[in-house]
Amino acid sequence: MTKIEELIELIIGRTNINLREFSMDVGPYVRGIIPKKHFWKFYAFYGMTQHHPLSFSFQRSGLAGSFFLGYCDIDRSVIYKTDVRGDELKLEGDTIDVGDIQITLQKDEKIYIKDSFLIKNLVHNYSHDPEDLGEFGIRNTISMHYANIHGSPLRGCFLGPYATVDLTTAHDCVIGEFAYVQVGELNHELVGPGEVWIRSGEDFDFVYQFPTEILPKYIQMNKEEQPSGLLIDFVEQRQGDFWEVFGRVQFGQARLMLESAAVSRYAVIKGDVHIGENVLIAQRAYIEDSTMGKGANAQENCYIIDSHLMGNNVTAHGGKVIHATLGEDGFVGFNAFLRGSEKSPLTVGKNCVVMPHTIMDLEEPLTIPDAHFVWGYIRNQKDFEENSLSMEDFIKVEGDLAMGNMHFSGSGRAFVKAFAQRIDHILEANGAYFQAGEQSGHAQMGRNISYNLIEPYPEGDMRGMYPTISITP
Amino acid sequence: MTKIEELIELIIGRTNINLREFSMDVGPYVRGIIPKKHFWKFYAFYGMTQHHPLSFSFQRSGLAGSFFLGYCDIDRSVIYKTDVRGDELKLEGDTIDVGDIQITLQKDEKIYIKDSFLIKNLVHNYSHDPEDLGEFGIRNTISMHYANIHGSPLRGCFLGPYATVDLTTAHDCVIGEFAYVQVGELNHELVGPGEVWIRSGEDFDFVYQFPTEILPKYIQMNKEEQPSGLLIDFVEQRQGDFWEVFGRVQFGQARLMLESAAVSRYAVIKGDVHIGENVLIAQRAYIEDSTMGKGANAQENCYIIDSHLMGNNVTAHGGKVIHATLGEDGFVGFNAFLRGSEKSPLTVGKNCVVMPHTIMDLEEPLTIPDAHFVWGYIRNQKDFEENSLSMEDFIKVEGDLAMGNMHFSGSGRAFVKAFAQRIDHILEANGAYFQAGEQSGHAQMGRNISYNLIEPYPEGDMRGMYPTISITP
Numbered sequence: 001m002t003k004i005e006e007l008i009e010l011i012i013g014r015t016n017i018n019l020r021e022f023s024m025d026v027g028p029y030v031r032g033i034i035p036k037k038h039f040w041k042f043y044a045f046y047g048m049t050q051h052h053p054l055s056f057s058f059q060r061s062g063l064a065g066s067f068f069l070g071y072c073d074i075d076r077s078v079i080y081k082t083d084v085r086g087d088e089l090k091l092e093g094d095t096i097d098v099g100d101i102q103i104t105l106q107k108d109e110k111i112y113i114k115d116s117f118l119i120k121n122l123v124h125n126y127s128h129d130p131e132d133l134g135e136f137g138i139r140n141t142i143s144m145h146y147a148n149i150h151g152s153p154l155r156g157c158f159l160g161p162y163a164t165v166d167l168t169t170a171h172d173c174v175i176g177e178f179a180y181v182q183v184g185e186l187n188h189e190l191v192g193p194g195e196v197w198i199r200s201g202e203d204f205d206f207v208y209q210f211p212t213e214i215l216p217k218y219i220q221m222n223k224e225e226q227p228s229g230l231l232i233d234f235v236e237q238r239q240g241d242f243w244e245v246f247g248r249v250q251f252g253q254a255r256l257m258l259e260s261a262a263v264s265r266y267a268v269i270k271g272d273v274h275i276g277e278n279v280l281i282a283q284r285a286y287i288e289d290s291t292m293g294k295g296a297n298a299q300e301n302c303y304i305i306d307s308h309l310m311g312n313n314v315t316a317h318g319g320k321v322i323h324a325t326l327g328e329d330g331f332v333g334f335n336a337f338l339r340g341s342e343k344s345p346l347t348v349g350k351n352c353v354v355m356p357h358t359i360m361d362l363e364e365p366l367t368i369p370d371a372h373f374v375w376g377y378i379r380n381q382k383d384f385e386e387n388s389l390s391m392e393d394f395i396k397v398e399g400d401l402a403m404g405n406m407h408f409s410g411s412g413r414a415f416v417k418a419f420a421q422r423i424d425h426i427l428e429a430n431g432a433y434f435q436a437g438e439q440s441g442h443a444q445m446g447r448n449i450s451y452n453l454i455e456p457y458p459e460g461d462m463r464g465m466y467p468t469i470s471i472t473p
Numbered sequence: 474m475t476k477i478e479e480l481i482e483l484i485i486g487r488t489n490i491n492l493r494e495f496s497m498d499v500g501p502y503v504r505g506i507i508p509k510k511h512f513w514k515f516y517a518f519y520g521m522t523q524h525h526p527l528s529f530s531f532q533r534s535g536l537a538g539s540f541f542l543g544y545c546d547i548d549r550s551v552i553y554k555t556d557v558r559g560d561e562l563k564l565e566g567d568t569i570d571v572g573d574i575q576i577t578l579q580k581d582e583k584i585y586i587k588d589s590f591l592i593k594n595l596v597h598n599y600s601h602d603p604e605d606l607g608e609f610g611i612r613n614t615i616s617m618h619y620a621n622i623h624g625s626p627l628r629g630c631f632l633g634p635y636a637t638v639d640l641t642t643a644h645d646c647v648i649g650e651f652a653y654v655q656v657g658e659l660n661h662e663l664v665g666p667g668e669v670w671i672r673s674g675e676d677f678d679f680v681y682q683f684p685t686e687i688l689p690k691y692i693q694m695n696k697e698e699q700p701s702g703l704l705i706d707f708v709e710q711r712q713g714d715f716w717e718v719f720g721r722v723q724f725g726q727a728r729l730m731l732e733s734a735a736v737s738r739y740a741v742i743k744g745d746v747h748i749g750e751n752v753l754i755a756q757r758a759y760i761e762d763s764t765m766g767k768g769a770n771a772q773e774n775c776y777i778i779d780s781h782l783m784g785n786n787v788t789a790h791g792g793k794v795i796h797a798t799l800g801e802d803g804f805v806g807f808n809a810f811l812r813g814s815e816k817s818p819l820t821v822g823k824n825c826v827v828m829p830h831t832i833m834d835l836e837e838p839l840t841i842p843d844a845h846f847v848w849g850y851i852r853n854q855k856d857f858e859e860n861s862l863s864m865e866d867f868i869k870v871e872g873d874l875a876m877g878n879m880h881f882s883g884s885g886r887a888f889v890k891a892f893a894q895r896i897d898h899i900l901e902a903n904g905a906y907f908q909a910g911e912q913s914g915h916a917q918m919g920r921n922i923s924y925n926l927i928e929p930y931p932e933g934d935m936r937g938m939y940p941t942i943s944i945t946p
Contacts, residue, residue, distance in 0.1 A: 040923075043722065043925075043926075048928065048930060048931065048940065049931060049932075050930065050931070050932050050933045050935075054940050246722065247721060247722050248720060248721060248722065249516060249719065249720050249721065249722055249926065448931040448932040449931060450513075450928035450929060450930065450931045451926075451928060452516075452925070452926060452927040452928055453516075453722065453924075453925060453926035453927075454925040454926075455521065455923035455924060455925055456521075456923060457521060457523065457923065458521065458522060458523070458921040458922060458923045459522075459523050459921040460523045462523075467521065467527050467944050467945060467946055468943075468944065468945045468946065469942070469943070469944050470941075470942070470943040470944075471940055471941070471942050471943075472940060472941045473940055473941065
C-alpha cells in the first residue's frame, strides 16, 4: 500500500468512528474511487494576490488538481480537484457580533482541513460557527464529487455527491447525495438524498424532498461504484475543454474583456461569449455561446451554455444554465440544473430565486414570471405551478404551507427577506456593484492573481503525496 | 522604486564594495538590464525527485524564469532565468579527503545564494572549496548573461556575459566576458575578457587569450547596453521555440525515447532527432535535426543542430555544435561554439577535447583527427594547426610551450590525465555508463521529476518579488 492509500484508509477509519451510531462504513463508497495514478497526474495550485492574506501550509497530504486561495492549512488530507477558496475569510481586527457578545479576531481566519478526503469539492467562504471563531475547520470528513462546503465547519461527516452544506456547522452527520442543508447547526443527523432543507432558527423552515424515483436518473451513489447519473455525465462530457485550459501555463493577469470584469484563466470560454462590466467568471466555470450581462457571475463548476443572463445574475457554485434567458437580479442556487433546449427554452423573469438544488429539465418551453421562487423538480408548466410561489404570495405566508413535496413553516416574509439579503451580499462580494473605483469585489480583486503550480513526489511509495510546503509573505 | 529595483541597487552596492580596489562600478552594466516587467512575466520552478534531498528556501528574492533542484537556499537575491541545479551536491555522511585531513559531512550540502544577481546563469555541481565544506555559497555577486558558475563559491564577484568560473573559489574578482577560469582559488584578481585559464596547483598552467579584435564580434559588454554579439543573437533567434516548451504544463515523466534516456520536458526537440540509450538532454537544451549517440549528453543551454554525436559525447553547459560530426568519447567544453555549415562541415575524431570557450567558426571544411586537444579561435585548417595538439604530443610536454595565443607550462601528462578523468567523471555522473540497472546517473535519476511552478506577487510595489517559500519533505 502506498502512503496515499494508507492515508485514505486512515481517513476512512476516522470518519467511520465519528459515524458509528449510523453503523455506516464509508469505505466501500470511497476506496479506489479515484484511480491511483490520478493522484500524481494533476498539479495542485495556489493563488497569490495583493488582497488576500498569504499563508499556505501543506503537510502530509495529497492535493492533486486542487486550488487554494487565502489562508489555508492542510494536514493529513487528500484534497482532490477541489477548490479551497479563502477569499472571504475574516481578517485580524474584524469584529463579530453574536447577539450581545462582540469578539474581535486576533488573527486572520484560516481554513484548516485535517484528516479529510474531499473530492472535486468547492470549499468557500468563512466559518459561520461563532463557537470556534477564526477557524473554518474540516476534520475527519469525507466529501464526495461536486459537494459544496460553504462556510460550513464539518467534523466527522460524510457528504454524498452533489451535496451542499451551506452556513451550517455539522458534527457527525451523513448528508446524502444532492441534499442541501442551510440550517445553522446539525449534530448526529442523517439527511437523506435529495432533501433540500433551509432553516433559520425559529423564523422559518423550508423542506423539499426530491422524489426517490427521479433522483437516480440525475445522481446516484452505490457501494464500490463511481457516482453516476446525468449530472456526472454532463460534466464529464465537457472535461476535455478543461484539459486545454489547465494544460497551458498562463502568465499574468486574468483574461480581461473589460477593465472591471475578471475571467479566470482557468475558466473555459467557448464560442460566442459576451462579457459585461463587473462580471466574475470563476475558475472551473464553463461559458459557451452566452451573454453575461453587467454584474452577472458564474462561480466554480458553473456551466452556462446558449444562454443570456441579463445582469446582476448570481449563478452559485455548481449551477448549470442551458438554453435559458435569465432576467436581471436573479439567483440560481447551488447545483441547480436548468436545462432548456432549442425546442423547449427556459425564460426566467426578473428578481427570481431558483432555489439551490432545483432541477428544471424541460420537455416544453417554460416562462417564469418576475419575482418568483422556484424549487424542486420541474419539467413543464404543471410542475412549475406545483413548485413555485410568487414573492408577493410568499411574503404573506405565516405558519404552514405544503405544496407537492415542499413543506414550509414560519414567516414567509423572513424567508423572502433572507434570500434578498443574501443575494445582495453575494453581488456586492463579487463586485457586481463596482463603480468608479468603489465597491470592489472578487471580480476586481481577483484580476491580478499569480498561480503557483505544485506537483507531488513523482515516484516511490510517497508518489502522489506532496512535500511540506509553507508559503508566507 | 519598487522592491525589486531596490534589491538590485542593494546588490550593486554590495558588489561594488567588494570590488572597490578596482574602482569598478558595476551599476551601469546592470541597472535596467532586465526590462522590469520580465520580473513578473516568467514563472520560476523547482524540481522534486526521489534522488535529491528536498529542501528549498526562497526569501525576499526575485526568481523569474529560474529553476532549482536539490538543496537551495536563496535570500535577498535576483535569480533571473537561471538554473540552480543541485543534483551533485554532497550528502550527509559523505567523507571528503583534503590531503591528510578527512571530514565527514554532518548535513546535506546546500547551495546558498545571498545578496546576488544572476542573469541566465547556470549554477551546477558542488563546492570544491574545502574551507567551507557543505556550502556552495554565492554572495554579493553579480553574474551576467549565460555565465556558468560550476562548483565555484563566489564572494563579491562580477562575471561578464558568457564567463565561466569552474571549480574555483573566487573572492572579490572580476571575470571578463567569455573568460574561463578553472584555477582552484582566486583572490582580488581581474581576469580580462576572453582569457581561458586552467591551472592545477604546481602541475600545469594553461592560458589562451582571445584576440581582442575578434571577441566583440561574438560577445561584448558595454555600459548601459545589453550584451551583444553573435553568441547573443544566436540564442535569441531560437528563443521562440522555448516559449512553446515553457508555456505548456507538462505532466508526468520526462519525455522518454528509450528507457534509459532522459529528455527534459523543458528541452526543445525539433525536426528529425534520434536519441540513443543513456542520453541526457537537460532543460534549456536545444536539439534540432541531430543524432545523439549512446551516452551522449547535452547540458543546459546547449544547442546541437544538424549534427551527429557518435556516442559518449559530453557537451558541457552552453556548448553549441552546428553542422558537425563528433566522434565517440569526445568532449566539448563550456560555452564552446562550433559552427560548421553545409559548405564547411566540421568533423571531429574520437577522443578529442574541445577546450572550454573554443570558437570554431568555419570558413572551409575541417577535419580534426582522433585524440586531439583544440582551443582558441579556429576558422580554417591553418588556425587549427596553430590551436591544437595531439594528445600523444601533449603528454610529452614538460615545461613551457607557446603556440599562437596559448601558453602552457608544467606537465602535459598531468594535463591530459586531468581532462580524461574529468570527462570520465562527467559521463559517469550523467549516466552514460548505465547498464542493467547499474551505474545510474542524471539521465536515469532525472527521469521521474516533478516540477512546481511559482510566480511572484502580481501587483503593487512587491510586484516581481516572491513570497517566503519553504519546501521540506
